[in-house]
Amino acid sequence: MTVPVRAASTVVLLRDGEVDLEVLMVRRNRALAFAGGFWVFPGGAVDDADRAQAGDDPDEAARYAAAREAEEEAGVSPDPADMVLISHWTTPVGERKRFSTWIFAGEVAPESKVVIDGSEIHDFQWVGVARALDLHRAGELPMMPPTYITLCAVARYDTAAAALAGEKETPCPRVLPLMLPTEDEGGFVTLYPGDAACESGDIQAPGPRHRAFLSGGCWCYQYEGVSEPALYPQD
Template structure:
């Protein structure tokens, strides 16, 4: 019989780099090579898999410390921006739904960007843009750019902050949010349901109760959070 068990989720790390402008905060988005199997052509934050070298020599292995090192390394490898692990604020953790053939278990950090010019590698990453969260979401809504669900939800959260300092201070005071999406097919597209939603761990997408979900449908994506 064929193996129907879900693909293992590979440990990875992402860093959301933000900076202040006269028009509000901007965040760095990178366009992935369209030939890549995972989110090829999408606009994402810098990030990638945690390598064995990212683990400190201490025992037992420290996954969080390795994620911090990977975030710093990926910021430099993909964008040419040098940050320190002490700059990182832990924002959230995302695990790819089990329906996906390629899955990741990803720590999301946020940090203030330095003053260096962005330099993409031209291989895995083909372009970059500094964008206000609102502008990136509007571009996605207009079909100009593609955003993966974690990037979309994160940009929605960043819209609430007027400055990079305010964002970092507020996020540092919050408990990091854990997203383990459950995937549902709905008319016009799909819906991912997150912990706290009445339908989480249930088969009924219409189950009454609180909502914490993302509708990804042709008429437009819609995030609901009544928690």
């Protein structure tokens, strides 16, 4: 059965905190079938009104959708014109639900009040970007690979303005991962261009590594010996 790929959009809302750059993370209702209980960025499906507003330009429709969803889910209103596209992700083949998702970044005022919808979203927090990654590695902030990798990309900036300016000049990766099971029960690894397992289907095959995998309940991004670009700049 062919699974339809739905257009979706999300926005990484940033503000300058008292100590460091902060990001708004919202927690999805645990009862939701897709990513229930996970921490995400505000977002959702692109609708007909977004497409009409954008004149059927898919990138612009996604931009309007991300801003609209931020308002609906969190009561925060980023300016669509100032948002910067960070990346685009397509759900791997084989998943029961598949999305073509644009990820934007946008700045909001430090005093912006967050009001969650209480339906899809049950909790929120403003958290330092580096702190969010530390919490995830400690098993306290469950998230999906695109969220984790996006936070890794944003973590290299000190301010919201620097993040938007830097991402505006950074090529936008268009990512279609290959998902394979691991030996761990229920476990899986997501592979990106250049990984040795992309062709062989054997995650133990020797060669380049470009993948995200679970280790101790948290995601790790591995980029070794790969000619393809990394999903975020490496040290």
